[in-house]
Amino acid sequence: MPIDPVLSLFSDRFYMGAVAVYVLAMLLHAAEYVAARDSAKADVKAAALVGAGGETGSEPPVAAVDEPTEPAAPAGRPRSERFGRMAVSLTVLGVLLHLTAIVLRGLAAQRWPLGNMYEFTAAICLAAMVTWLVVLRRSPSLRRAGVFVLTPVLILMFLGGTVLYAQAAPVVPALQSYWLVIHVTTVTLASGLFLVAGVASLLYLLSRTGKAAGLVEKLPSTASLDRLAYRVTAVAFPIYTFAVIAGAIWAEAAWGRFWGWDPKETVAFVAWVVYAAYLHARATAGWRTTRAAWINALGFAVVVFNLFFINMVVAGLHSYAGLPS
Structure with a gap:
């Protein structure tokens, strides 16, 4: 069966795009993790200062009777939460690009796209990422482990796109x-x-x-x-x-x-x-x-x-x- 070189090329481009998006998602997950650690350390330090009397020796200023008070500003999401949400959004985008790459590979070769190590590795990584998104849907509290899930996936995808890569061809x-x-x-x-x-x-x-x-x-x-x-x-x-x-x-x-x-x-x-x-x-x-x-x-x-x-x-x-x- 003839191979469609245009679809094969687009498949490779979508694969590289998925890798790039996953890298960004991993970096945002890493930023989320670091921000959560820094926030926790700051809370511990503040609690220690309060416990040592660092904040209890001064009285807060009393507002005048006729002086209007400003309403409290609504608390925004912490940085770690924003980083984590952006990382998950990018992961969804990466999965869509990843799936498109595999589908185009199958259309280019006119067969089921699991005929060699490159295709097999790409499909395993897609299955892992879809599994991870399902896990996050059911248990969002596990999101901070995202950087550790994305790391082996990216290693496998890098190997798949370099050492294991094979041109689209019949099996x-x-x-x-x-x-x-x-x-x-x-x-x-x-x-x-x-x-x-x-x-x-x-x-x-x-x-x-x-x-x-x-x-x-x-x-x-x-x-x-x-x-x-x-x-x-x-x-x-x-x-x-x-x-x-x-x-x-x-x-x-x-x-x-x-x-x-x-x-x-x-x-x-x-x-x-x-x-x-x-x-x-x-x-x-x-x-x-x-x-x-x-x-x-x-x-x-x-x-x-x-x-x-x-x-x-x-x-x-x-x-x-x-x-x-």
């Missing part, structure tokens, strides 16, 4: 199947969800261990982060389970066996076991907090390992990275 014959839509799409969606859950667990561990206290002091509560990681993983796990089953069915249709312990199949199964262990740990006394968070972080590490190392380094039946030579 190899082995991928010309409706199972590409079913299997790879569900893997992508689950991976994006796991990214958000993994970041939440890592932030939870940083907060609980007390390490990097200055970095995480204005994060949402550890209970909120733990709840976020659990709920997102609980949604992602059945999707990932379906993806593994769909992959086995596709393997039987393509290669005549459901399972062959190919490196990607093996690591995908290891990731499934780790996430199953996490959900079990969350229901087990003595494991449901810090130990479970470590298991969830390990699961995210296995997913990243499977995405990059297995696809790019290890040779196997799933070696369809589409990397430029």
